[in-house]
Amino acid sequence: MKMYYENDADLQLLHGKTVAVLGYGSQGHSQAQNLRDSGVKVIIGQRPGKSADKAQEDGFSVMSVAEATQIADILQFLLPDERQAKVYQEEILPYLHKGQTLMFSHGFNIHFKQIIPPDDIDVVLVAPKGPGHLVRRVYEAGGGIPSLIAIHQDASGQAFEYALAYTKGIGSTKAGVLVTTFKEETETDLFGEQAVLCGGVADLIKAGFETLVDAGYQPEIAFFECCHEVKLIVDLIYEGGLSRMNYSISDTAEFGGYNAGPKIVTEETRKAMKGLLSDIQKGVFARNWILENQAGRPSFLAMREQNADHPIEEVGKSLRSMMGFIGK
Numbered sequence: 001m002k003m004y005y006e007n008d009a010d011l012q013l014l015h016g017k018t019v020a021v022l023g024y025g026s027q028g029h030s031q032a033q034n035l036r037d038s039g040v041k042v043i044i045g046q047r048p049g050k051s052a053d054k055a056q057e058d059g060f061s062v063m064s065v066a067e068a069t070q071i072a073d074i075l076q077f078l079l080p081d082e083r084q085a086k087v088y089q090e091e092i093l094p095y096l097h098k099g100q101t102l103m104f105s106h107g108f109n110i111h112f113k114q115i116i117p118p119d120d121i122d123v124v125l126v127a128p129k130g131p132g133h134l135v136r137r138v139y140e141a142g143g144g145i146p147s148l149i150a151i152h153q154d155a156s157g158q159a160f161e162y163a164l165a166y167t168k169g170i171g172s173t174k175a176g177v178l179v180t181t182f183k184e185e186t187e188t189d190l191f192g193e194q195a196v197l198c199g200g201v202a203d204l205i206k207a208g209f210e211t212l213v214d215a216g217y218q219p220e221i222a223f224f225e226c227c228h229e230v231k232l233i234v235d236l237i238y239e240g241g242l243s244r245m246n247y248s249i250s251d252t253a254e255f256g257g258y259n260a261g262p263k264i265v266t267e268e269t270r271k272a273m274k275g276l277l278s279d280i281q282k283g284v285f286a287r288n289w290i291l292e293n294q295a296g297r298p299s300f301l302a303m304r305e306q307n308a309d310h311p312i313e314e315v316g317k318s319l320r321s322m323m324g325f326i327g328k
């Protein structure tokens, strides 16, 4: 599989073009600022409110999504997935015109057919494989977050070259860019965030914390052990794989880990992972998420509140308040 790096991408292709970043949230603020620092002309399409104020403070020209759509050559659609279809119908579709590129950072709405764009525009995916705030932080430190590219429609005949130039603008060609399809990105991204990165890790942390606290250990120790140190261990894995973690940790931890790991991630866990993947592939998760939003998000909001109230959050907040070196 070919990986694309700095010398493969031509940033000049974006010079003389206007990129509209629609939505100035986690991905929006980072991609917009990285592109601008790479010499690309960027405008922001955003409804009035906190995000619009922030974009203005950051020195961008801010306008409505509809206005930005009329002006820009490339539209990077960075509104929340669950709001994209409505905003597309009302504020983008009426103004879309031949020669434009509609870009996504997640394939959800194209893959699950919530948005069906006209044939005469390019439709591409540039999906950074990392949280928005890190897309900016790593770029500022001189690096980049890997990205995936996919082409859904290539009306111009140059969709790929433009998408690749865009990945260079946000810093991704420093880390590596890989070609995929909207289907593969959507299914793997949903699986990764549910089973491993967000759902899996968060529940592993909470279960470890609860096990220690229920057994009578101090919550502060349980927090340091099962939550705070996760970042420090993952940093080693990020830098040099599992072997670098094993190099740095004690042999006692390595031996204990080899024996305990399969008792925690059991055949049952693997079966549950396959079940999650199957629901994602069949569109069951997408249907549930769309219906949940149509109903006003009752279950999502209840779970969000329940998680925010977990004792690990309170202990963590108090301990972090004494660690002035941790960024806000």
Ligand SMILES: NC(=O)C1=CN([C@@H]2O[C@H](COP(=O)(O)OP(=O)(O)OC[C@H]3O[C@@H](n4cnc5c(N)ncnc54)[C@H](OP(=O)(O)O)[C@@H]3O)[C@@H](O)[C@H]2O)C=CC1
Binding pocket: 022, 023, 024, 025, 026, 027, 028, 045, 046, 047, 048, 049, 050, 051, 052, 065, 077, 078, 079, 080, 081, 083, 087, 105, 106, 127, 128, 129, 130, 131, 132, 133
């Ligand atoms: N978060 C991440 O790290 C990643 C996200 N992605 C994808 O990127 C896309 C954006 O996600 P994310 O950055 O998390 O989104 P956020 O929720 O962080 O930001 C969304 C932005 O859209 C704005 N917005 C919401 N509704 C409207 C509207 N009706 N009109 C105009 N602006 C609106 C919000 O502004 P307001 O303050 O007014 O609500 C906010 O600035 C999604 O497709 C997501 O899957 C992909 C990779 C990683």
Ligand SMILES: CC[C@](O)(C(C)=O)C(=O)O
Binding pocket: 128, 129, 130, 131, 132, 189, 192, 193, 197, 198
């Ligand atoms: C892991 C969650 C993510 O997929 C991401 C940051 O990559 C997201 O949707 O935010």
Ligand SMILES: [Mg+2]
Binding pocket: 128, 129, 130, 189, 193
């Ligand atoms: Mg992701």
Ligand SMILES: [Mg+2]
Binding pocket: 106, 189, 190, 193
């Ligand atoms: Mg995601």
